[in-house]
Amino acid sequence: MKKDTIGEPLSRVDGRLKVTGGAKYSGEYKFPGLTYAVLVPATIVNGTVTAVDIKAAKYAPGVLAVITPFNAEKVPGYQPDAKKPVKGLKLFNDNQVHFNGQPIALVIADTFERATYAATLVKATYQVQPFETDFRKNIDKGVTPNAGKYKDYVRGEADAYKNAQVKIEQEYIQPSEMHNPMELHVTTAYWEGDNKVTVYTKSQGVMSSQRAIAAAFNLEPQNVLINARFVGGAFGSSLRTWPHEIAAVQAAKFVKHPVKLTLTREQMFTLVGYRPLTIQKIGLGATADGKLTGITHESHSQTAVYEEFTENAVNVSRFLYQSPNVNTRYKVVPLHIGVPAPMRGPGESTGAYALESALDELSYALNIDPIELRLRNYADIDQERNLPWSSKHLKECYQLGADRIGWANRSPKPGTIKDGDWLVGYGIGCGAFGAYRGHAEAKLKLMADGSINIQSATTDIGPGTNTAMIVIAADVLGMPAEKITFDLGNSSLPPAPTQGGSSTVSSVGSAVHDVCVALRQKLYTLQGKPRDSMDEIDYAAVIKEQNLPYLEISVGSESGDNAKNYSMYSFSAHFAKVYVHPLTGVVKIKNLIAVVDAGKIVNQKTAASQMKGGAVGGIGMAMTEEAIIDNRFGRYINGNFADYHVPVNADIPQIEAVFINKPDPVINPVGTKGIGEISLIGVAPAIANAVFNATGIRVRDLPITPDKLLS
Amino acid sequence: MNQFQYNKANEPHSAVKLVAKDPDAHFLAGGTNLIDLMKMGVVNPTKLVDINHLPFSKIEKLPHGLRIGALVSNSDVADSELVKAGFPLLSQAINAGASPQLRNMATVGGNLMQRTRCPYFFDTTLPCNKRKPGSGCGALEGINRMHAIFGASDQCIAVNPSDMNVAMRALNATVHVSGPKGARGIPIADFHRLPGEQPELDNTLKNGELITAVELPYSAFNKNLSYLKIRDRTSYAFALVSAAVALHLEGETIKEARLAMGGVAHKPWRLSAAEEFLKGKMVSEGNFRQAAQIAMKGAKAYQYNQFKLKLAPNTLIQSLRIASGIAAS
Numbered sequence A: 001m002k003k004d005t006i007g008e009p010l011s012r013v014d015g016r017l018k019v020t021g022g023a024k025y026s027g028e029y030k031f032p033g034l035t036y037a038v039l040v041p042a043t044i045v046n047g048t049v050t051a052v053d054i055k056a057a058k059y060a061p062g063v064l065a066v067i068t069p070f071n072a073e074k075v076p077g078y079q080p081d082a083k084k085p086v087k088g089l090k091l092f093n094d095n096q097v098h099f100n101g102q103p104i105a106l107v108i109a110d111t112f113e114r115a116t117y118a119a120t121l122v123k124a125t126y127q128v129q130p131f132e133t134d135f136r137k138n139i140d141k142g143v144t145p146n147a148g149k150y151k152d153y154v155r156g157e158a159d160a161y162k163n164a165q166v167k168i169e170q171e172y173i174q175p176s177e178m179h180n181p182m183e184l185h186v187t188t189a190y191w192e193g194d195n196k197v198t199v200y201t202k203s204q205g206v207m208s209s210q211r212a213i214a215a216a217f218n219l220e221p222q223n224v225l226i227n228a229r230f231v232g233g234a235f236g237s238s239l240r241t242w243p244h245e246i247a248a249v250q251a252a253k254f255v256k257h258p259v260k261l262t263l264t265r266e267q268m269f270t271l272v273g274y275r276p277l278t279i280q281k282i283g284l285g286a287t288a289d290g291k292l293t294g295i296t297h298e299s300h301s302q303t304a305v306y307e308e309f310t311e312n313a314v315n316v317s318r319f320l321y322q323s324p325n326v327n328t329r330y331k332v333v334p335l336h337i338g339v340p341a342p343m344r345g346p347g348e349s350t351g352a353y354a355l356e357s358a359l360d361e362l363s364y365a366l367n368i369d370p371i372e373l374r375l376r377n378y379a380d381i382d383q384e385r386n387l388p389w390s391s392k393h394l395k396e397c398y399q400l401g402a403d404r405i406g407w408a409n410r411s412p413k414p415g416t417i418k419d420g421d422w423l424v425g426y427g428i429g430c431g432a433f434g435a436y437r438g439h440a441e442a443k444l445k446l447m448a449d450g451s452i453n454i455q456s457a458t459t460d461i462g463p464g465t466n467t468a469m470i471v472i473a474a475d476v477l478g479m480p481a482e483k484i485t486f487d488l489g490n491s492s493l494p495p496a497p498t499q500g501g502s503s504t505v506s507s508v509g510s511a512v513h514d515v516c517v518a519l520r521q522k523l524y525t526l527q528g529k530p531r532d533s534m535d536e537i538d539y540a541a542v543i544k545e546q547n548l549p550y551l552e553i554s555v556g557s558e559s560g561d562n563a564k565n566y567s568m569y570s571f572s573a574h575f576a577k578v579y580v581h582p583l584t585g586v587v588k589i590k591n592l593i594a595v596v597d598a599g600k601i602v603n604q605k606t607a608a609s610q611m612k613g614g615a616v617g618g619i620g621m622a623m624t625e626e627a628i629i630d631n632r633f634g635r636y637i638n639g640n641f642a643d644y645h646v647p648v649n650a651d652i653p654q655i656e657a658v659f660i661n662k663p664d665p666v667i668n669p670v671g672t673k674g675i676g677e678i679s680l681i682g683v684a685p686a687i688a689n690a691v692f693n694a695t696g697i698r699v700r701d702l703p704i705t706p707d708k709l710l711s
Numbered sequence B: 001m002n003q004f005q006y007n008k009a010n011e012p013h014s015a016v017k018l019v020a021k022d023p024d025a026h027f028l029a030g031g032t033n034l035i036d037l038m039k040m041g042v043v044n045p046t047k048l049v050d051i052n053h054l055p056f057s058k059i060e061k062l063p064h065g066l067r068i069g070a071l072v073s074n075s076d077v078a079d080s081e082l083v084k085a086g087f088p089l090l091s092q093a094i095n096a097g098a099s100p101q102l103r104n105m106a107t108v109g110g111n112l113m114q115r116t117r118c119p120y121f122f123d124t125t126l127p128c129n130k131r132k133p134g135s136g137c138g139a140l141e142g143i144n145r146m147h148a149i150f151g152a153s154d155q156c157i158a159v160n161p162s163d164m165n166v167a168m169r170a171l172n173a174t175v176h177v178s179g180p181k182g183a184r185g186i187p188i189a190d191f192h193r194l195p196g197e198q199p200e201l202d203n204t205l206k207n208g209e210l211i212t213a214v215e216l217p218y219s220a221f222n223k224n225l226s227y228l229k230i231r232d233r234t235s236y237a238f239a240l241v242s243a244a245v246a247l248h249l250e251g252e253t254i255k256e257a258r259l260a261m262g263g264v265a266h267k268p269w270r271l272s273a274a275e276e277f278l279k280g281k282m283v284s285e286g287n288f289r290q291a292a293q294i295a296m297k298g299a300k301a302y303q304y305n306q307f308k309l310k311l312a313p314n315t316l317i318q319s320l321r322i323a324s325g326i327a328a329s
């Protein structure tokens, strides 16, 4: 019987390449005749471009072309009669401006510097229309999403919390949090003739990028080759193909040269999405002994006038705790701003901040320990869908986290523990994220020397996907990881879903698992053994004995019908210990523990890294990140890395990731549920709750900056 | 970025001459502020005069103090044994600013001259009297969370963003300059100015004047001191408020106090009345609170920086507590 090797810590297989600069990202490919495209942003918020004076730019040194709404070649997918119309903003297709910073022209030159300079020479004239960017002022103009078809949720009685013995009714604000992965968004494109294009781009899904570019330019998908071998972080900002990516492809066609378009850091604040500003109202009702009798969760969030964006902020309240009465409401407020995008734990982290803060408030109102309150309302089944959980070990998460953080030292009375000058507090925040599995394919090639190559068109936006895949393969095949390579990030490989929704290990990992099982079965069959034999295999020997140059095998893999009988989620409990200075409002996070039930953990080392990365994102959400718009001008006033604060190393404490590590029996053959999102969901409320425990000050509008804690 | 001429100056005299002749010429030191402003289109020089090769990169011991060359990097000042021994407050303040990479490039002269970080100043599509006199102050009724509570005018409520300058103000530095009309020394108190009716002027340098050095007089303020900076993240952020405190103690008695604040005014803000109050007083929480109350006289906040009316005195109190040894830093 082969030994179970899944979960053993394996360093990233491409770690050395990454830290030595050998890993090549989309902006690092050089082609003969490469040219550089720079976007020209609109300086109005709403209206039309009436003219663009491109003379000075066009005759500036090195400039090949200037694309504007008035001279752009039509992008087929932007036209009303398109077979698959492109959704969202259609750059240069018309002269409408919907938000400040929307590109209104594109300059292509022989160097980046010359293109940048020429872009400053482009002068647009506008007809200006009134605009609205003020979320609060327009919150009453919120609309029901999906053209009014979105359904609010009711279980039992709506607003039942109002009649409860003990109730909490509060409002929580999540500000706009801008996508800023370390790697800027960059697209390099070149055409071969009129019907074939190759695109290097920052993408979370090479197949979906392929479909999007093919639709935009009316091409056969196989004539669109997408490369995203390395991605320097994406967090949801590359789930879709953005208008500027299509513009790069359009520019390459126009100038008949390879074109590279790199967004500036400042443009990242308007063009690649963000976690939307959201105001949530939570009503919680409970009996005096802490049984929830009603939960109401309402949310309003920003969206763009030209495209609707929705997320699941309210959904978490439907199933995380047991309650006979739950209702949720959701509206979006269209404004003259860029469209939001999913950001790690999209909706769920915003929702969990509100729900988990409110639950904490309830615990003080009831004088019941927050963990005890959660245990009294533990959901043994998913009441939303009326299904059993495929697996749920949240109780163990509470226990493990409480032990590690030293919960026993917590005082139920806020502001009563001190260490020197500093007030000390403890907090918990929980989260859940759906465990998904999509259809994925994998191709395996066994070489004459007994080594293995596996391919699948997934991507690795940072978690170490190929490392995880190699771990799974090594385990099934019973061979050392060093003998296995895994190729990803190219649309010519066997199709796989986009890397998003924490589903890659579940989907692609299952395909890798299945293709390895298929190989074993094939080899046993060739040897005349029973298919499901467990004999050790000497791969090189078998292939030699069978006189084969190599052996290739492909599978497609997806979940069976059984999955429909279960509700599948990953669960987390985050614990924070904070110090707060009562005079200056400075917060030091002393300790952060992330305890996760995400099924079987494939690689303890990379999984722990991913948990820590998510926690850092959560610290940014809790403590520092907020994009601020001056509504008089409709412009962000801190859209740069000096003024918009992502956390720095000095903000980050020791983060400990603890895994329950019990395989989920339903979701997939490996038993993994996914950790990408759950690593962030619940971090912000854990910190906010700890800050309250330390100070007695409840921060209901993130981020928790010193000014909000001055007593 | 516009086209400009680049000149490398080999001696101070020619640098001064090149800049004095041309109102749109600028000295280039570390470039960490100027180049950013050029990229944003906030400053559009026709000519850059690179002064990095001038002989101003020494820290020298004088009989009565230290002379720090205008081109010594912020890192080298902060790390200098002479500075750490004689003026540890200055080391602390510099290390509280920017990032190691920036401090390695930034110079003493450039830091004294750095422009405000007011977002309306940085964004050429928005009004700003400092960038474009007469265009209005975007911050006055805008997002003014980072802005001044002392000495502002209705033309400009921006703050001087420097940490180094706050310590220099507390330590009575003299800025030495060399100009078309010869050399002079400017007490730091007179170097930066309040916005008044001319917010476009940050300081009292005359056209073509080149900072050559800063002199710091030796004092007894090198034992009990604290530079406390409160900001939106632990490092690499400008001050919401900072408080430089240096106390000359004899036992528990304050012989003399030096107090200055950053993030509160268009210039590093010296708290003379509070210093006067503390003179001869005992080290005590009560005295520190009273001093902070005195320091806040005349403070005025705007829509989004009301919190500074509380944060500023609290930061001063905490910095006093640290300097006097009541609290750990």
Ligand SMILES: Cc1cc2nc3c(=O)[nH]c(=O)nc-3n(C[C@H](O)[C@H](O)[C@H](O)COP(=O)(O)OP(=O)(O)OC[C@H]3O[C@@H](n4cnc5c(N)ncnc54)[C@H](O)[C@@H]3O)c2cc1C
Pocket: A641, A642, B026, B027, B028, B029, B030, B031, B032, B033, B034, B035, B036, B051, B070, B096, B097, B098, B099, B102, B105, B106, B107, B108, B109, B110, B111, B112, B113, B114, B161, B162, B163, B164, B209, B210, B211, B212, B236, B237, B238, B239
């Ligand atoms: C992201 C970021 C964060 C920062 N954070 C902080 C912070 O927290 N605290 C802080 O204090 N600072 C901070 N800084 C500012 C930094 O300290 C300044 O940019 C730096 O000190 C400027 O020095 P420099 O030599 O690079 O000046 P330069 O950019 O070369 O010049 C700045 C100005 O000074 C003039 N000048 C330079 N030398 C002389 C001279 N000898 N005589 C006359 N004029 C001269 C130039 O003409 C120019 O107008 C930050 C900067 C950045 C970019």
